[in-house]
Amino acid sequence: MTNSNNKPCRKCGSTERYKPGPGRKLGTCKACHKVRTNVWRQANPEKNRALGEAWRKANLEKERARAKAWYKANPEKKRASIKAYEQNNPEKYAAHNAVYCAVRRGDLPRVSTCDCVDCGVPAVNYHHEDYNKPLEVEPLCKKCHAKRHNSPTNELTNHPNQA
Numbered sequence: 001m002t003n004s005n006n007k008p009c010r011k012c013g014s015t016e017r018y019k020p021g022p023g024r025k026l027g028t029c030k031a032c033h034k035v036r037t038n039v040w041r042q043a044n045p046e047k048n049r050a051l052g053e054a055w056r057k058a059n060l061e062k063e064r065a066r067a068k069a070w071y072k073a074n075p076e077k078k079r080a081s082i083k084a085y086e087q088n089n090p091e092k093y094a095a096h097n098a099v100y101c102a103v104r105r106g107d108l109p110r111v112s113t114c115d116c117v118d119c120g121v122p123a124v125n126y127h128h129e130d131y132n133k134p135l136e137v138e139p140l141c142k143k144c145h146a147k148r149h150n151s152p153t154n155e156l157t158n159h160p161n162q163a
Helices: 030-043 045-058 060-073 075-088 090-105 142-150
Strands: 125-128 137-140
Touching: 030 045, 045 060, 060 075, 075 090, 090 125, 125 142, 137 142
Parallel strands: none
Antiparallel strands: 125 137
16 A cells, blocks of 8 residues: 555645645645645635734734744844835834834833723823824724724725834
8 A cells, every 4th residue: 555645746746745634635745735825825815814814813922933033033134124114104203213202201101101092901002193293192002003093084094004
């Protein structure tokens, strides 16, 4: 009897196959599986995005560790990304920097000492309604901040560099 890992691929004949999981038969090699997966991802971007978000939510610590390791291994790419954000969003960057400096000077309280203005739970971010008024900010929790940015009346909703 032939081992299922040594059987040739149904599509290309290669024997480089994934080890089948419990109750699964794989009829394609790694390369064909990769092609099929990429085709599905391009055909179903919403489902793919939802699956990725669900996985990240379920594996939050793994995702944080992965991101931390990547930033540590790629400091020049991290700096380039920050620089690109700064150049593409000068008004946002200036507003965020103004809030940071105001907190350091003591003109604004640390956001961790504030409660969300919408629901009353501890705040995690300051929210700018207008980046041209950099110190007019409201402390918001993560959920309320997301609601503000995803509201249909928010002019930033369709912005490709939404923060």
